[in-house]
Amino acid sequence: MKELRDKRVIRGLLSEIEKRTRELxxxxxIMEVCGTHTMTVHRYGLKNxxxxxxxxxxxxxxCPVCITPNEIHEAAIELVTENENFILTTFGDMTRVxxxxxxxxxxxxxxGSMVKIVYSxxxxxxxxxxxxxxxxxxxxxxxxxxxxxxxxxxxxxxEKKLANFSILSALWIIPPPLKAxxxxxxxxxxxxxxxxxxxxxxxxxxxxFIAKEYGIPGAITGFEPSDILLGIFSILNQIRDxxxxxxxxxxxxxxASGNPxxxxxxxxxxxxKDSYWRGLGLIPQSGLKIKKEYSAYDAEIKFNLRIKGGSxxxxxxxxxxxxxxxISPPQCPLxxxxxxxxxxxxxxxxxxxxxxxxxxxxxxxxxxxx
Amino acid sequence: xxxxxPAKVVQIDKPNLGKVDYLGTRVKTNFExxxxxxxxDWVIVHAGFAxxxxxxxxxxxxxxxxxxxxxxxxxxxxxxxxxxxxxKQKG
Numbered sequence: 486m487k488e489l490r491d492k493r494v495i496r497g498l499l500s501e502i503e504k505r506t507r508e509l510x511x512x513x514x515i516m517e518v519c520g521t522h523t524m525t526v527h528r529y530g531l532k533n534x535x536x537x538x539x540x541x542x543x544x545x546x547x548c549p550v551c552i553t554p555n556e557i558h559e560a561a562i563e564l565v566t567e568n569e570n571f572i573l574t575t576f577g578d579m580t581r582v583x584x585x586x587x588x589x590x591x592x593x594x595x596x597g598s599m600v601k602i603v604y605s606x607x608x609x610x611x612x613x614x615x616x617x618x619x620x621x622x623x624x625x626x627x628x629x630x631x632x633x634x635x636x637x638x639x640x641x642x643x644e645k646k647l648a649n650f651s652i653l654s655a656l657w658i659i660p661p662p663l664k665a666x667x668x669x670x671x672x673x674x675x676x677x678x679x680x681x682x683x684x685x686x687x688x689x690x691x692x693x694f695i696a697k698e699y700g701i702p703g704a705i706t707g708f709e710p711s712d713i714l715l716g717i718f719s720i721l722n723q724i725r726d727x728x729x730x731x732x733x734x735x736x737x738x739x740x741a742s743g744n745p746x747x748x749x750x751x752x753x754x755x756x757x758k759d760s761y762w763r764g765l766g767l768i769p770q771s772g773l774k775i776k777k778e779y780s781a782y783d784a785e786i787k788f789n790l791r792i793k794g795g796s797x798x799x800x801x802x803x804x805x806x807x808x809x810x811x812i813s814p815p816q817c818p819l820x821x822x823x824x825x826x827x828x829x830x831x832x833x834x835x836x837x838x839x840x841x842x843x844x845x846x847x848x849x850x851x852x853x854x855x
Numbered sequence: 856x857x858x859x860x861p862a863k864v865v866q867i868d869k870p871n872l873g874k875v876d877y878l879g880t881r882v883k884t885n886f887e888x889x890x891x892x893x894x895x896d897w898v899i900v901h902a903g904f905a906x907x908x909x910x911x912x913x914x915x916x917x918x919x920x921x922x923x924x925x926x927x928x929x930x931x932x933x934x935x936x937x938x939x940x941x942x943k944q945k946g
Binding site: 486488489491493494496497498500501519520521547576604605606607608627628630631633634637680681682683685686708711715734736737738739740744746747750838 | 857858859861885887888889890899901902903904906907909910911913914916917918920921922924925926927928929931
């Protein structure tokens, strides 16, 4: 596996990429959809190296913590501050997202209530099993990579009839926002790097409309620097040949039809719904909710939460534009001085894969300014 | 959030539970999303669940493409060096 970070390999790939870009009439703009890709692109300095050879990388909507509208974060905060004997479990990043009602980390829970950070959704079930006197709500956020795990624990809760357990879901599907971005035509894109681990679940097919209907090339890509460059090389070849497709450059992990067991459990427990995404607004069939027959485990129904719309952004926060690739984080006036990882103003600066956080962490000139 | 870690299966207890080795640490992992897993397989682990089995043949193929890229680059550099040398000699 050493090839994946080998400097000689990276230099070789970059020079092949440069050969291709020289054959093209103009430079190419490629969106890395996934926040974990954004991390690789910046961590290994690929962003600047690629710019020198005529490839501009822009970040996309692939950060579930970031795209979850504030209304859902606020509903989670209310659950634990207004109800006694509640345990809200969630992933670490989620607790730091600032909203109009503070954050899960800073808000003061009601008597006997608390927020617990979990690494795996399964821990929430164990907590519910060992604390029968409390209501346990798993605030589950994620894309297709995480959703099968959440669907599995939902099924287990249903089988065990765990009456004190429910899920506040913020579950998002990746292809619909890509369609929204392409259709909006606010940013011209020459290619998409598709997220490797989302693709491990859904396979190649769900992206094909982007190549077929919109003529935009794309490559499913892994997370090492060589993986990213291989994906870009494939996209440039597709551009040169006038043959947009969905190439799989992460075939060691991604099968063409995805993971059938994961897809089956998602299908069994969840159904699609129209969802609000931060910045992108209402996107048809872009989210998943718990099926009606399991609504006893749906926190939104169980606790009658009326989560509305997606207009609750904090004033001045431009995370929504960052998520669409419309601006790059340094173009936000709050960036660095008023919004940084120590004191984040918006969610794109909170999450480890939020574009603002990544730009801050891996940009040496920013650190010099401080 | 979509971070997935390649790890080796070292223990399968119940049909769907076991442990993987990640850089020397044994981590409890759920194998329910994969079929026919055996000790010694490599998997991608995300949030405590193995979501995909690594295909070794595909991996070998990708790595050989990558090595080829590095060799091409090394060869091009060597040729450049030679050209420089011969230009110097001519000069």
